[in-house]
Amino acid sequence: MTAPLLLYGHPGCPYVQRVAIVLAEKGVPHERQDIDFQRKPAPFLAASPLGQVPVLLVAGQALFDSAVICEWLDECHAPRLHPADALQRARHRAWMAYGTALLHAVDGFYKARDVQTLEAQRAAIVRLLQRLEAALGDPPYFAGAAFGMVDVVFAPVFRYFDAFARLTPFAFFAGLPKATAWRQRLAARPSVQGAVGPDFVARLAGYIGQQDAVLARQAREAAGHGA
Numbered sequence: 001m002t003a004p005l006l007l008y009g010h011p012g013c014p015y016v017q018r019v020a021i022v023l024a025e026k027g028v029p030h031e032r033q034d035i036d037f038q039r040k041p042a043p044f045l046a047a048s049p050l051g052q053v054p055v056l057l058v059a060g061q062a063l064f065d066s067a068v069i070c071e072w073l074d075e076c077h078a079p080r081l082h083p084a085d086a087l088q089r090a091r092h093r094a095w096m097a098y099g100t101a102l103l104h105a106v107d108g109f110y111k112a113r114d115v116q117t118l119e120a121q122r123a124a125i126v127r128l129l130q131r132l133e134a135a136l137g138d139p140p141y142f143a144g145a146a147f148g149m150v151d152v153v154f155a156p157v158f159r160y161f162d163a164f165a166r167l168t169p170f171a172f173f174a175g176l177p178k179a180t181a182w183r184q185r186l187a188a189r190p191s192v193q194g195a196v197g198p199d200f201v202a203r204l205a206g207y208i209g210q211q212d213a214v215l216a217r218q219a220r221e222a223a224g225h226g227a
Contacts, residue, residue, distance in 0.1 A: 005030040006057040008044050010037065012204065014103060014156035015066035016054040017195040021152045022070050024191035026077040030056075067096070070149065081149040088143075092150050095135065095142065099153035102128045106160045110208045110215050118214045122170065129176055136178040140185040147189065155186040156195070162187075163205040167219040 007023070007030055009016035023030055035044055035053055047062040048055045056063045056072075063069045074081050082089045105124045112118035137143055142150040161172055161183070173180045186192050197203075209216050 007032045008047065008053050008055040008057070009034050010053045011197065011200070012207070013053055014159075017156035018066045018152050019054045019056065019069050019073075020195040021155060021191045022073050022081065022149075024194055025081065025147065025152075026073060026079065028073065028077050070152065074149065081147070081152065083143070083148070092143070092148060095150045096153045098128070098132070099150065099157055102132070102154075103157045103160075106157060110160070110164070110213060111211060112214050113212075115214055125172060129172060129179055133176045133179045136182060139178070139181055142182065151186055151189075154182075155189070155192045158183045158186060159196070159201060159204065162201045163208055164215075166201075166205040167209055167215060 005023075005028065007016070007019060009020070009032055011034055020032070033044075035041070040051060044055065045051060047057060048064055049062075050064065052064070054064070054066055054069060056069045058072075063072055070081075083092060102125065105121055105128060109118065109121035109125060112121055138145075141147050142154070164170070164172070173183065209219050
């Protein structure tokens with residue numbers, strides 16, 4: 001019997017969530033070991049050239065970088081999450097990169113140290129979401145009826161907005177009905193739910209709220225906890 005795959009991850013990492021979602025969608029047997037970044041175990045450091053997650057051990061060989069891992073899984077395990085047509089497959093990969101750009105904007109938003117940066121990142125997120133709204137096709141998923149790799153990429157990003165809703169009154173998805181429906185459909189999918197613990201959004205909001213950043217300070221002040 002082939003040894004199961006071993007996924008090195010971390011509970012809060014959106015890139016690990018991508019791999020976990022793909023593994024679940026394909027029903028691939030695997031083990032998971034979450035890493036304490038303060039005390040990284042030697043086997044993980046030996047497997048991860050960058051010391052980062054995710055890493056997938058396959059028959060003793062290490063694959064790192066979430067995009068690489070997901071592409072390998074899609075090539076080797078059914079059902080395929082990429083379109084069969086080469087042009088559409090390339091288009092989907094481009095929108096996967098767009099999802100990563102949105103994730104970077106989100107990261108910059110909640111880590112902003114001054115109001116000007118916070119506003120600039122907020123505006124960048126709004127522009128990205130508006131462009132995304134225009135690109136979405138028929139529901140329920142990015143490309144219609146079939147759940148695919150673009151959905152895999154965006155599902156972990158959308159969790160941040162669930163956390164933001166607990167901290168800020170700004171409604172990022174106002175006036176974006178397609179993106180709103182897509183976000184809700186992804187959140188309800190079992191593979192997406194299973195990629196994190198049931199209290200993940202609350203824990204994420206708590207983590208963001210403890211940052212030494214403008215958003216966290218504003219949230220604490222609004223809650224009456226001072227600066």
